[in-house]
Amino acid sequence: MKKFNEPIQVTRPLFPRLKDYVGNLEDVWESQWLSNGGKQHQLLEKELQAHMGAPNISLFNNGTIALLTAIQSLRLQGEVITTPFSFPATTHALQWNNITPVFCDLDEHRLTIDPLKIESLITSKTSAILGVHVYGVPCHVREIQQIADRHGLRVIYDAAHAFGTQIGGHPIASFGDISMFSFHPTKLFHTGEGGALVYNDDNLKQRIEYLKNFGIKNEEEVILPGINGKMSEVQASLGRTVLPLVEEERAKRAQLRAVYKEIFKLNENIVVIDPGEDVVNSEQYFCIRIKAKDNEINRDYVYEQLKTLNIFSRKYFYPLISSYPCYKNLKSAESSNLPVAEQAAKEVLCLPFYGSLGVDAVSSIAGEVVKIVN
């Protein structure tokens, strides 16, 4: 077996040319303005609004603070129905708002929240549903909205993986009350660290803007218990340099996805997780499920074998959030409530996936995976 000379990671941040970034930074120095909605911030907001087809957008210093603020802005309380199959930030944002997370099992194919299992979890305390478009695969947005409407619930989406995702030509953020995006360096579009909320209701704008700036209305009035969620000019100008590169990166990744899929096509032990028919793929991750042949050739074995070849895949998302010590005693965290999620967490593996990786490297990684499972 051929070992890669350099370690291959699951992703690599998109780096623009340094001189392009310096060009934008010169404007920042010229303005002598570093935060609080400066010129770069205003320009990035406009550029993203157009790029994402966003009715309203508010930029943040990271996605987690954005999600905390989204929950505050809708005045959620009590219980929120959510997924255990995500990054820790999704559930922690509820806990930091003193809300009890209620874990719902997953759709077997999409690995997003199963709409058929939501209603039995609704109680008189439920205030919202918080879904995650995991790997950019959209939740069952229409079914979820119908349930929410029937029960008077709000809908928030963690769209951290879904930058650029569309369903039947509709931008992903047009569904639900608020969608959160992360602009962390591991995300397709990034601002070094950063995030955003996108929402349809114009009336939310003012409240969100106050909440992300300590609740300050003017020099003499502080009207809400806000937080510091502001994106700086240094972040915004990096984002403005990265944004023009995103579509080319997505196209390269789409090509790599096709190479992986072709090689895995006829292998019954490897299932590719794909967003489905009329969906534009964000190309955030490339993930498969390893269907264990016996007890030995399983996901963990593949993960370890790849490591010996200098290929560093990731077990996204293992362990489930519901198994963290801080959540495992909740009733909804019981294994019997989450059979699909528990199985998925044992099988998923995200493989290296970024434009500059190239077709040859992807062919050999895929070839090695096939050799390992066969």
Ligand SMILES: *Cc1c(COP(=O)(O)O)cnc(C)c1O
């Ligand atoms: C990256 C990520 C977050 C957190 O975003 P930050 O910008 O790092 O705070 C939240 N949820 C999911 C699903 C993520 O992948």
